[in-house]
Each structure stands twice: as structure tokens, then as C-alpha cells.
Amino acid sequence: MIEIDAGSPVPIYDQIKAALRGQVARGMLRPGDPAPSVRGLAAHLRVNPNTVARAFRELGQEGFFESRRGEGNRIASSARERAKDGLGEARSAFAESVRQARRGGLPWSAILELIRGARGEEK
Amino acid sequence: MIEIDAGSPVPIYDQIKAALRGQVARGMLRPGDPAPSVRGLAAHLRVNPNTVARAFRELGQEGFFESRRGEGNRIASSARERAKDGLGEARSAFAESVRQARRGGLPWSAILELIRGARGEEK
Amino acid sequence: MIEIDAGSPVPIYDQIKAALRGQVARGMLRPGDPAPSVRGLAAHLRVNPNTVARAFRELGQEGFFESRRGEGNRIASSARERAKDGLGEARSAFAESVRQARRGGLPWSAILELIRGARGEEK
Amino acid sequence: MIEIDAGSPVPIYDQIKAALRGQVARGMLRPGDPAPSVRGLAAHLRVNPNTVARAFRELGQEGFFESRRGEGNRIASSARERAKDGLGEARSAFAESVRQARRGGLPWSAILELIRGARGEEK
DNA sequence: GTGGTCTAGACCACC
DNA sequence: GTGGTCTAGACCACG
Numbered sequence: 001m002i003e004i005d006a007g008s009p010v011p012i013y014d015q016i017k018a019a020l021r022g023q024v025a026r027g028m029l030r031p032g033d034p035a036p037s038v039r040g041l042a043a044h045l046r047v048n049p050n051t052v053a054r055a056f057r058e059l060g061q062e063g064f065f066e067s068r069r070g071e072g073n074r075i076a077s078s079a080r081e082r083a084k085d086g087l088g089e090a091r092s093a094f095a096e097s098v099r100q101a102r103r104g105g106l107p108w109s110a111i112l113e114l115i116r117g118a119r120g121e122e123k
Numbered sequence: 124m125i126e127i128d129a130g131s132p133v134p135i136y137d138q139i140k141a142a143l144r145g146q147v148a149r150g151m152l153r154p155g156d157p158a159p160s161v162r163g164l165a166a167h168l169r170v171n172p173n174t175v176a177r178a179f180r181e182l183g184q185e186g187f188f189e190s191r192r193g194e195g196n197r198i199a200s201s202a203r204e205r206a207k208d209g210l211g212e213a214r215s216a217f218a219e220s221v222r223q224a225r226r227g228g229l230p231w232s233a234i235l236e237l238i239r240g241a242r243g244e245e246k
Numbered sequence: 247m248i249e250i251d252a253g254s255p256v257p258i259y260d261q262i263k264a265a266l267r268g269q270v271a272r273g274m275l276r277p278g279d280p281a282p283s284v285r286g287l288a289a290h291l292r293v294n295p296n297t298v299a300r301a302f303r304e305l306g307q308e309g310f311f312e313s314r315r316g317e318g319n320r321i322a323s324s325a326r327e328r329a330k331d332g333l334g335e336a337r338s339a340f341a342e343s344v345r346q347a348r349r350g351g352l353p354w355s356a357i358l359e360l361i362r363g364a365r366g367e368e369k
Numbered sequence: 370m371i372e373i374d375a376g377s378p379v380p381i382y383d384q385i386k387a388a389l390r391g392q393v394a395r396g397m398l399r400p401g402d403p404a405p406s407v408r409g410l411a412a413h414l415r416v417n418p419n420t421v422a423r424a425f426r427e428l429g430q431e432g433f434f435e436s437r438r439g440e441g442n443r444i445a446s447s448a449r450e451r452a453k454d455g456l457g458e459a460r461s462a463f464a465e466s467v468r469q470a471r472r473g474g475l476p477w478s479a480i481l482e483l484i485r486g487a488r489g490e491e492k
Numbered sequence: 493g494t495g496g497t498c499t500a501g502a503c504c505a506c507c
Numbered sequence: 508g509t510g511g512t513c514t515a516g517a518c519c520a521c522g
Contacts, residue, residue, distance in 0.1 A: 004220040006137070009216075010223050011497060018227035025228030038510065048499045052508075061430070068252065070507035070509050083228060090227035093132075095221035098241050100133045104141035105206055107147030108242055111217065118221045119159065119231055129437065134521065171522045255462075256469045256505065264473035271474030294507050329474055336473040339378075340480065342468035344487045346379050350387035350459035351394030351452065354488055360460065361484070364467050365477055380512060422495075426511050439494055439522035447507065 001036065004045050012047055021064070021086040027062035031080065035065055035073035062086075065086050124160070127168050135170055139178035141213065143187070147198060158188055158196035210232040247282070250291050258293055262301035264336065266310070270321060271329040280312055281319035370405065373414050381416060385424035390433070390455040393448050402448065404434055404442035431455075 004021045005013055023029040038056060042049040056073060059065050064082045065073040076082070099113060125142045127135060146152040161179060167170040179196070182188060189199040204228075224234060248265045269275040284302060288295040302319070305311060310329075312322040315323055347357060371388045373381055392398040407425060411418040425442060428434050431453045434442040443452070470480060 005222070006518055008169075008219060008222070011221065013497085015223070015226060018223060020226035024228050025502085037508085039508095049427075049510095051498065054497095056510085058430075067510075068507090070505080084138055086227060087229055087233070090224050091233060094224040094234065095228065095237055095241065096131060096133065097217055098238060099128075100131075100138070100141060101213050101217045101240070102245065103138060103145050104212045105145035106217065108238075109239045110214065111238065114214065114218055115221060115231075115234065118225070119220065120306065122225065134438070136521080174522055177522085251468075254465060254469075256465065259506080261469070261472060264469060268472050268474035297507055300438065300507085314402050330476075336475045337479065340466055340470045340475065341483055341487065342377060342379065343463055344484060346373070346378070346384070346387060347459050347463040348487070348491065349384060349391050350455060351391035352456055352463065354484075357419045357463065357484065358451070360464055361437060361467060361477075361480065364464065364471070368471065382512085406493085408493095418495095419515085420513065423512095425495085436495075439520080441494055465510090 002041070002045065004047065004069075012045075012051050013055040013058070016041075016045075016052060017059055018090065020055070020059060021090075022061050024064075024075060025083040027088065029075050029079075033075045035075060037072055049064045079098040125164070125168065125182040126148055127170065135168075135174050136181070138180040139164075139168075139170075139175060139183055143178070143182060146211075147187075147202050152202075154198050154200040154202055156198045158198060248287070248291065250293065258291075258297050259301040259304070262287075262291070262293075262298060265304055266301070266305060267329040268331075270310075270325050275321055275325075277321050277323040277325055279321045280317075281321060371414065374418065381414075382421050382427070383422040385410075385421060385430055387455075387459065389428060390459075391443075391450045393436075393444060394456065398444050398448075400444050401443070402444045404444060405478070406441055412455040434486040 002016065003025075004015050004019075006012070008015065011047070020029070020035070029035075035056070036044075038052050039049050042052045045052070056065065060067055060073065062082055064076055064079050066076045067073045125139065125146075127138050127142075129135070131138065142151070158179070161172055161175045165175045168175070179188070183190075185205065187199055187202050188196040190196050207210070221234070224245075248262065248269075250261050250265075253260070254261065266275070270277075281302070284295055284298045288298040291298070302311070306313075306319070308328065310322055310325050311319040331359050344357070371385065371392075375381070377384065378458050389398070389404070398404075399460055401463075404425070407412075407421045408418050411421045414421070425434065429436055429442065431451055433448050435445045436442045461483070
């Protein structure tokens with residue numbers, strides 16, 4: 001359902017948050033759908049449940065989940081819009097990385113090359 | 124000479140490293156030129172001297188500086204080529220940020236848009 | 247007959263317990279009256295029957311119900327006095343919430359204001 | 370500096386958050402002041418550093434702190450207003466507890482009595 | 493020194 | 508079964 005790169009400098013809980021937002025943005029998860037269970041997802045990702053719980057808690061604070069006691073989390077009805085907001089964050093994080101690449105003198109040609117490469121890999 | 128963004132998530136020492144590499148890549152610093160002084164640069168950037176020292180140490184380990192007896196550090200003759208490469212480091216950091224942006228559902232169109240925008244601004 | 251706020255941080259079974267106590271305190275339920283059925287109440291509140299059962303069990307342990315052979319539960323004769331007390335439980339929960347409000351800097355004036363408001367609304 | 374009630378049903382990290390907001394609301398902490406260190410406060414409260422860290426992280430996400438890398442947290446310039454916003458939360462949490470007390474039939478007289486008592490205790 | 497991340501495992505509350 | 512809280516302790520990154 002979700003894949004995590006343990007070697008990435010991006011914190012695991014941030015990868016999880018992004019992945020869930022991405023699934024909503026792409027329509028794979030819809031408002032009202034149950035979110036995966038904390039323990040289940042943790043087992044699947046081979047990650048400590050606390051780490052998943054943190055991601056979920058933060059998504060909950062953003063209003064991305066609606067959690068009813070003892071019944072797990074559901075995707076909030078406003079999640080699609082939240083996902084779009086999330087894109088704003090993703091956008092600015094990405095913009096920051098472009099700035100840093102340019103500081104270092106990485107030429108536009110190399111940047112575009114990398115993007116072409118990633119896009120190809122993704123399928 | 125150099126500008127640092129204290130609010131950025133990118134570590135200051137990384138911004139400094141990138142900026143120096145960038146200055147070489149753009150020809151503002153040339154092989155044989157004296158490297159800026161740690162203290163002077165720290166004062167100018169209003170940054171902890173340890174931070175500048177760290178950046179310099181790491182650049183030194185890469186062979187970016189040459190030290191001649193009694194004359195302090197100078198930009199190495201090989202610095203230009205090293206810098207131009209974008210040095211793998213910048214490359215892989217940028218690649219990682221592309222992955223994270225994609226996890227979060229940022230579409231390729233938005234990514235390319237951002238790059239077009241940044242490129243236009245810079246020119 | 248009873249209303250439950252599913253969005254409240256107060257556990258549902260606590261809301262049910264409080265509501266029954268409140269109905270007795272206000273004379274809407276009298277000693278000797280039959281207690282509502284667990285299933286019926288659960289259906290009416292759209293709540294898990296286990297949750298209602300828990301509320302009833304705990305009220306039973308307090309001596310709130312009397313069970314006569316073969317007649318099911320009835321409101322105990324002592325229920326009225328127990329309820330009127332506010333039952334320590336409600337008292338201490340409320341006291342705790344006053345403390346937390348004060349920790350957060352909510353001034354006495356705002357607290358009293360809120361109470362005046364709630365009282366006015368209810369009347 | 371801060372006091373915590375380990376026996377309270379209110380989570381420790383919430384007590385810490387409320388306490389800091391309260392100190393700002395009362396002017397004991399001002400924008401620009403350094404926040405206590407995570408480890409130091411944890412030791413003082415005899416609490417696990419993670420618990421304090423969580424409180425601080427959440428306050429940070431609210432924009433209550435400005436954290437500069439390696440230099441600890443400072444009270445954000447907007448903290449006073451945030452503290453007022455925080456009062457909104459405290460207010461609604463308190464209102465909820467009034468509702469619950471009333472559900473249970475706790476009479477207004479008892480409520481007012483409790484408040485008078487708490488106020489007296491506080492000095 | 494600072495804060496941040498992650499793991500491990502215990503315990504509780506709710507439904 | 509679910510999520511939430513807390514503790515303990517390791518390790519890393521930053522300045």
C-alpha cells in the first residue's frame with residue numbers, strides 16, 4: 001500500500017504523511033474511507049508503531065483524519081482540500097531544494113536531466 | 124559576497140559549502156585566489172565561527188582548497204571541475220527532494236512549472 | 247430521551263452515565279421506574295451496545311439500579327440522593343477542568359462569564 | 370517555574386503546553402525570551418524528555434516558538450496572540466466540562482461553590 | 493550544549 | 508480490536 005525508504009534523510013513519519021496525502025490527492029483514498037490501522041501499517045512498513053502514530057497524529061491535527069474513539073481513523077471529508085494545501089508545503093519544500101541546488105552551481109541542464117530520469121523510473 | 128538564509132531547513136554549513144562551490148563554478152572565485160577568512164566570513168554572515176569552520180573543513184577534505192606553507196588556504200586548481208559537476212552531493216540531495224515531492228502527490232507539471240519560474244527569476 | 251455528542255472528548259459511556267443520573271436528579275426518572283433496555287438505548291443513540299452495557303454495569307455497581315427477581319432492572323430508591331450529590335465523580339472531573347483552564351491562563355472572569363452564559367442558555 | 374500534576378487525567382504534555390501558554394498570557398514569558406531547554410525542564414519536572422519534547426514540538430507547530438537550529442527555542446513574536454487563541458481552546462474545553470457536569474445534574478450551586486473554592490486555594 | 497528521530501515495550505481507555 | 512500516553516535509552520545533526 002505504501003512504501004518507505006529507510007535510507008532517506010527525510011524522516012519516516014514525514015514520508016508516511018506525504019504518502020497518505022498523495023494517496024488522497026490521487027484519489028486512491030477517499031473521504032470516509034478508513035485509514036490503515038496504526039499497528040497494521042507499522043508492521044507492514046517494519047517500523048515502530050510510535051512512528052506511524054506520530055504521522056497519524058499530525059495528520060489528525062491538520063484535520064486530515066476524523067478519529068472516532070475506538071473505531072480507528074477515517075479520511076476526513078475535507079481531506080481532498082487539505083491534500084491540496086499539503087501540496088503547498090510540498091511545493092515550497094521543493095522550491096527550497098531548487099534554491100540549494102542552484103547555490104551549489106548545479107546547472108539547469110543537470111536539474112532537468114535528473115527530473116527526466118526520475119520521471120522515467122517512475123514508469 | 125555570500126548570502127545565507129537562516130530560516131531555511133538547509134543547514135547553514137551546507138549553504139556555505141554550496142555557495143563557495145557556486146562562486147567557483149560561476150568564476151567569481153578562481154583557482155589560486157585566497158580563500159576568505161573563517162572569522163571574517165563568520166562575522167559577515169552573522170554566524171557561529173564553528174559553523175564556517177565546519178564548512179571549510181569539509182571543503183578542504185574534498186580537495187577544494189590548497190594550502191601552501193605559510194600562505195593560508197587558496198582555491199585549488201581542481202576546484203573548478205569539482206564544482207562544475209554539482210558534486211554528486213547536490214545531485215543526490217535534489218533527487219531525494221524530487222522523490223519526496225512525488226510521494227506527496229505533487230504532479231510533474233507543478234514541478235516543471237516551479238523550475239521554469241525559478242529559472243526565469245534568476246536570469 | 248437522551249442525547250449524546252459523538253464529537254465530544256467525554257467518553258460516550260460517561261455521557262450516558264451522566265445523562266441517566268441527570269434524569270433522575272431532575273425527576274424525569276423516578277425510583278421504581280424500569281431502566282431503559284440496553285439494546286433499545288443503544289439503537290436509539292446509534293452507539294455500540296457494549297458501550298451502553300458498560301455504563302449500566304458501572305451504574306449498577308454504584309447501587310443506582312435495583313434488580314428484582316425476574317423483573318429486570320429498576321431505578322433504585324436511593325438513586326435520587328446519589329444523583330443529587332453530583333457524585334464526587336462529576337465534582338472532581340469538573341474541579342480538574344478548572345485547574346487545567348487556569349494553567350492555560352484563562353482568567354476567572356472568563357470562567358465566570360462562560361458559566362453565566364451556559365446558565366442563561368439552559369434556563 | 371512550572372508545576373505538573375502527575376495524577377491528573379490531563380496528559381502531561383497538555384499540562385506543559387497550557388502552562389507555557391499561561392506564562393505568556395500572564396506576561397511571565399515574553400516574545401524573544403528563550404524557552405526552557407527540553408532536557409532541563411524534563412529534569413525539573415521529573416518527566417521523560419520525550420514528553421517535554423512533544424509539548425514543545427506541538428507548540429512549535431502552532432507557531433508559538435521560533436526555533437533556530439542548535440540554539441534552542443525562543444518565544445515567537447506572535448506568541449501573545451497565539452496565547453489568546455489558546456484561550457479559545459481552553460475556553461471550549463472548559464465549556465465542554467460544564468456541559469458534562471450539567472448532564473450529570475451537578476447543580477449550579479455546586480459548580481459555583483467549586484469555583485469559589487479553587488479561587489480561594491489559588492490565593 | 494541544543495533539539496530531532498527512532499526503537500522498544502508497558503499500560504490505559506475506548507468501543 | 509482500536510488509538511493514546513509515557514518511559515527508557517540510543518543515535519544523529521546542528522552550532
